[in-house]
Amino acid sequence: MRAIIIDDERLARAELRKLLQDFPEVEVIDEAANAEEGITKIEAQNPDLIFLDIQMPGRTGFDMLSSLEKSPNVIFTTAYDEYALKAFEVNALDYLLKPVEPKRLADAIQKLHFIETKEPLGNGENINKSLLTENDQVFVKDGERCWFVKLSDIRLFESVGNYAKVFFGNNKPLILKSLNALEERLDEKMFFRANRKHIVNLRMIEKIEPYFNGGLLLELKGGEKIEVSRRQTVKFKEMMSL
Amino acid sequence: MVGIMMLFFAHAYKVPMSNGVLLGRIAVVFAAGIGVTHVLRLFIKSQGWIMQSVEKVIPKLAIAMIITSLSFSLLVLGLNYLFNLVVDSSKKLSFVARLSASTVDNGLVILPWILIYYFYHFIEKSRRQQFDTLQLESLIKELELKTIKAHINPHFIFNSLNSIRALIDENPSRARTAITELSNILRSSMQVDKAETVSFEKELNIVKDYLALENMRFEDRLKVEYEIDEDTLDQQVPPMMLQTLVENAIKHGISKHIRGGTIKIISDFKNHYHEMAVQNTGNLNGGLNTEGFGLSSTQNRLGLLYGDRASFEIKQLAPSIVEARVLIPVQMN
Numbered sequence: 049m050r051a052i053i054i055d056d057e058r059l060a061r062a063e064l065r066k067l068l069q070d071f072p073e074v075e076v077i078d079e080a081a082n083a084e085e086g087i088t089k090i091e092a093q094n095p096d097l098i099f100l101d102i103q104m105p106g107r108t109g110f111d112m113l114s115s116l117e118k119s120p121n122v123i124f125t126t127a128y129d130e131y132a133l134k135a136f137e138v139n140a141l142d143y144l145l146k147p148v149e150p151k152r153l154a155d156a157i158q159k160l161h162f163i164e165t166k167e168p169l170g171n172g173e174n175i176n177k178s179l180l181t182e183n184d185q186v187f188v189k190d191g192e193r194c195w196f197v198k199l200s201d202i203r204l205f206e207s208v209g210n211y212a213k214v215f216f217g218n219n220k221p222l223i224l225k226s227l228n229a230l231e232e233r234l235d236e237k238m239f240f241r242a243n244r245k246h247i248v249n250l251r252m253i254e255k256i257e258p259y260f261n262g263g264l265l266l267e268l269k270g271g272e273k274i275e276v277s278r279r280q281t282v283k284f285k286e287m288m289s290l
Numbered sequence: 291m292v293g294i295m296m297l298f299f300a301h302a303y304k305v306p307m308s309n310g311v312l313l314g315r316i317a318v319v320f321a322a323g324i325g326v327t328h329v330l331r332l333f334i335k336s337q338g339w340i341m342q343s344v345e346k347v348i349p350k351l352a353i354a355m356i357i358t359s360l361s362f363s364l365l366v367l368g369l370n371y372l373f374n375l376v377v378d379s380s381k382k383l384s385f386v387a388r389l390s391a392s393t394v395d396n397g398l399v400i401l402p403w404i405l406i407y408y409f410y411h412f413i414e415k416s417r418r419q420q421f422d423t424l425q426l427e428s429l430i431k432e433l434e435l436k437t438i439k440a441h442i443n444p445h446f447i448f449n450s451l452n453s454i455r456a457l458i459d460e461n462p463s464r465a466r467t468a469i470t471e472l473s474n475i476l477r478s479s480m481q482v483d484k485a486e487t488v489s490f491e492k493e494l495n496i497v498k499d500y501l502a503l504e505n506m507r508f509e510d511r512l513k514v515e516y517e518i519d520e521d522t523l524d525q526q527v528p529p530m531m532l533q534t535l536v537e538n539a540i541k542h543g544i545s546k547h548i549r550g551g552t553i554k555i556i557s558d559f560k561n562h563y564h565e566m567a568v569q570n571t572g573n574l575n576g577g578l579n580t581e582g583f584g585l586s587s588t589q590n591r592l593g594l595l596y597g598d599r600a601s602f603e604i605k606q607l608a609p610s611i612v613e614a615r616v617l618i619p620v621q622m623n
Binding site: 058062063084103106148 | 451
């Protein structure tokens with residue numbers, strides 16, 4: 049696993065690097081001292097894993113994650129942040145408290161191995177690199193709560209002004225991304241632009257009904273009813289008939 | 291009470307009266323007395339007279355008393371007449387004479403009754419007030435203690451420990467000093483509630499240890515300057531107050547900025563005041579109320595210790611310098 053350590057304190061990075069020497073499977077390829085640097089390095093080197101400090105100057109670790117197109121695996125490192133970490137109760141995502149206990153680090157890496165072998169993150173296999181695959185995960189933060197969501201778990205994107213509402217499970221947080229920008233990055237075999245305001249996950253469609261004016265009405269697994277515009281209906285039928 | 295008195299008088303003057311009539315009259319007086327004073331009590335309660343000042347209440351009470359005794363007498367006379375309990379001797383007198391005599395009589399009994407009632411409530415009220423004050427005081431103490439406990443940020447402690455662990459290999463002797471510095475800070479934060487004030491020298495040493503540790507963490511992102519008038523070292527200051535301001539300055543001036551900044555500690559005499567100031571790189575931009583805990587506790591502590599003779603302010607000193615400044619009265623030794 050190729051990893052990047054992101055922490056504003058040099059000594060904290062050095063300490064973690066040292067601890068990671070005992071884990072030959074984790075290769076620390078780079079370090080970053082703040083969110084901006086982190087984003088540049090993640091986008092350039094596409095690591096499998098990042099160790100991320102939450103409290104950093106400028107933007108926090110959370111802010112950094114929400115501005116990434118897709119998130120690598122993340123292990124949070126923090127000195128004392130039970131408050132911020134509560135946000136992750138739902139996700140059961142991993143975090144380490146500094147000073148890091150070697151045993152906890154071993155557990156966290158072990159857990160990642162397990163996930164990697166079960167469902168590897170979609171890196172490289174894609175010819176078009178800018179396109180997100182169903183195994184990619186995105187980091188979503190809405191106020192106090194945060195989620196790592198696999199694209200395959202998302203039913204629907206709904207446009208709300210400059211934001212997009214993301215529907216998954218029982219949650220529908222907002223992300224600061226326009227529907228058009230999202231559409232460009234999503235795999236059209238998986239996500240379909242039903243109308244001006246909605247992008248639906250084709251695998252999450254439960255029912256298709258004819259709608260007036262030659263359109264269609266899709267019912268999603270979460271019970272949402274989405275109208276397909278006339279123009280898109282043609283495209284939809286074409287795709288489905290193949 | 292009136293009944294008992296009547297019993298006493300009847301006995302003393304040997305008024306010729308049959309036992310039945312006497313008991314009847316006593317019963318009437320009892321019933322009327324309880325009824326009338328009860329109405330008075332309800333009235334006093336509903337008007338909130340208990341809460342009013344003595345000067346305002348006395349004339350009101352006097353009028354209330356006259357009305358009460360008048361109605362008391364009317365009631366007694368009426369009832370006596372109704373139940374045919376009128377004594378022969380009083381039949382000779384006119385109604386007005388009987389009424390006024392009875393009113394004065396009853397007034398004399400009702401007056402102490404009202405006074406007792408009123409004083410009972412007065413004492414009760416002041417006792418409750420005292421109790422409330424005590425409760426408030428203990429609440430303040432408790433809050434103060436919480437403030438003090440919050441002085442050392444756990445984030446700081448664990449980050450320092452983490453840095454020290456990294457230094458053990460990299461720079462063992464620096465790691466050793468760092469442990470001493472951290473111990474000093476922890477010790478003084480535990481002792482802080484024992485003393486009201488400490489010498490400024492002691493406080494400054496803690497701040498120096500603290501900044502040395504933060505320097506270990508932030509490295510070249512943190513620059514520290516001192517501008518200390520040595521004569522101020524003997525002044526007494528509230529413990530951990532300068533420390534709180536410095537911690538605040540680090541939090542807002544250094545740790546949030548990628549390139550860090552400078553912190554400057556100033557201690558000087560200004561007229562009859564000892565001035566302690568902490569300057570940091572940064573901007574206030576109105577975000578003052580959200581971070582308030584350290585700052586409002588500083589304000590509160592100064593108020594508790596010095597009343598209005600001390601002051602605290604935080605302001606934008608120059609375009610990118612924020613200054614927090616405490617003025618406390620100089621103590622002459």
